[in-house]
Amino acid sequence: MMVPNGKITSCFSLLLDLIPVISTNSVDPDTIFSNNEMSLRDIEIYGFDYDYTLAFYSRHLHTLIFNIARDILITNHRYPEGLREYEYIPNFAVRGLHYDVQKALLMKIDAFHYIQLGTVYRGLHSVPDEEVIAMYQGSHVPLEIMSDFYGKSSHGHTMKQFMDIFSLPEMTLLSCVNDFFMRHNIDYEPVHLYKDVKEAIRDVHVKGIMYRAVEADIEKYICYGEQSHAVLKKLSEHGKKMFLITNSPFDFVDRGMNYIVGKDWRDLFDVVIVQADKPGFFNDRRKPFRRVTDKGALLWDRIHRLEKGKIYKQGNLYEFLRLTGWRGSKVLYFGDHIYSDLADLTLKHGWRTGAIIPELRKEIKIMNTEQYMHMMAWLQALTGLIEQMQVHRDPASQAVVDEWIREREAMRAQTKDIFNSQFGSLFRTYHNPTYFSRRLSRFADIYMASISCLLNYDFQHTFFPRRTPLQHESPFCRSLFVKAPIPNRITS
Ligand SMILES: [Mg+2]
Secondary structure, eight states: OOOOTTOHHHHHHHHHHHSOOOOSOOOOTTOOEESSOEEGGGOOEEEEOSBTTTBEEOTHHHHHHHHHHHHHHHHHSOOOGGGGGOOOOTTSOOTTOEEETTTTEEEOBBTTSBBOTTOOEETTEEOOHHHHHHHHTSSBOOGGGBOOTTSOOOTTOOEEEOOSTTHHHHHHHHHHHHHHHHHTTOOOOHHHHHHHHHHHHHHHHHTSHHHHHHHHTHHHHEEOHHHHHHHHHHHHHTTOEEEEEOSSOHHHHHHHHHHHTOTTGGGGOSEEEESOOTTHHHHOTTOOEEEEOTTSOBOOSOOSOOOTTOEEEEOOHHHHHHHHOOOGGGEEEEESOIIIIIIHIIIIIOOEEEEEOTHHHHHHHHHTSHHHHHHHHHHHHHHHHHHHHTTOOSHHHHHHHHHHHHHHHHHHHHHHHTTOTTTOOSSEETTEEBHHHHHHHHHOSEEESOGGGGGGSOTTOEEOOOOOOOTTSOOSOOOSOOOOOOTTOOOO
16 A cells, blocks of 8 residues: 555554454354344234244255246246256345346345446346446436335336345246356347246245145255244243244145144144235235135135134234234234335334344354454445545545555455355445345344344343444444344343
C-alpha cells in the first residue's frame, strides 16, 4: 500500500482507529437470533411445519429430486436423452436466488433490488458484468417485474424467487438444462423450459414419487431426528400445547414422525393438519377441514372440533382460530419457508414466528474462521480509509485512494467465494443484506439453524435483538465481531 509523503503518520493512526477490535469469541451456531423482542414466558402454544422444520433431510434427497425430475423431462416432456449426463451439483445454488424466466438467468438480488454483479448465471456459467448491465440497463430490477410477497410469478412478473429448500434441485436442474441447450446450440424458448422444469419438480412431490422413495429408505433421507424429538418432549413436559400444520400427506408425515419420535408421536400434538395447502391455508376462508382416517380415507362429516389424536386435511386458518381460540402473540409458529409459512402469520394474524434456516450453521462456521474475521476487519478499515481520505484531491492522494478502491472491489470476490463460489452468502450481497435477509427480518421474530436450538433456552427466556445503531446514530461500540451472547443459557 503506497501512502503519499506527509500523510504517513496521520494515515496510520487513522488506520489503527478504523480497524475494528477482533474478538476471539465466535458466534455460537446454536444461538437463537431475534429480529423482534420476544419472551418465551408469553408463549403457550407452539406450532410447527414438518419438512425442514421437524424433519431434516440428508443431501441424498436433493439428488433424488433432481434425478427424478430430470428423467420426467426426458420421458414425459420429450427433452433430449443427453440430459442424463447431468448429475445434481451440490452447493451450486443457494436459497433465495431470483430467476429471470424470460432471459433464463439465475442471480442474487439485494434488499434494494440491485443485482449482485458476479452472481448472474446463464446455465452453469457466469454472465460478464457488462452484459448484465446492458441487459438490465444497469443493475437495478424494477418492482413490476419482481415476484410477489410469496415468491410466485404472476402476470407480468418475470422474476421468480426460490425460497424453498426443496428448490435447490429445481434451480440446479434449470441451470443444467439451459446449459445443455446452449452447449448444443439448440434454439429454445426459456419460458417453456422454466414451466416444464417447474412442472417436473412439482410432479416429484404431487405424484408421491418423492414420498414413496423417502418412506422406503427413511434412514438414508432423514437426519437430526432425535433433536426434534427432544424439543417436542421438553415442550410437552412443560405443559405447552402443540400443533402441526404441513403441506405433506399423512402417510409421509406419519412414517417420518414414527422414525423421529416413535409410534406415539400423535400424543404430543393437540392438533395435526396435513395437506394444508399453505400459504392458501392462511388466506382462503372457504376450504373446510376434513377428517382423514389412519388408513387415509376421507370422511364427509362437518368438523365442529379439532380433536387430539385425529388427523385433519386442508382447512384454513380462520376456521383453525375459531375452533381452537389460539390467537395472537401466545402462539409461536416455526417454519423454514419465509413466505409460505411465516409471512401471513406476521402480516395478518399476529402469531409470533420462528424461521428455521439450516444454512446458518455452515455460514456461521465460515464466519468464525480467522481468515474471515481478518478479511472483514481489513474490509472495514479499508472502507473507513477511503471514506476519510477521499477529501484529499491532490493527484498523489487520489492515486492511493483509487488503489484502495480497487483493493476493496477485489475483496468482494473473496467475501463472496468463501461462502459459495457462484452466489456467495444467503444473507449478504457484498455489503448489503440480500433480498432474502430483508424478508427474513420482516417476517420472522426469531431465526435459528434448527429447532434443536430451543434446547439451549428455558421457558422464561426473552430474546432481545441487538441494538445495532441506525446510520444517523453514533455507535456505542466499534467492534464488528461481538459475540452473540446467550444470556441465561442453560449450561447443564
Ligand atoms: Mg417446510
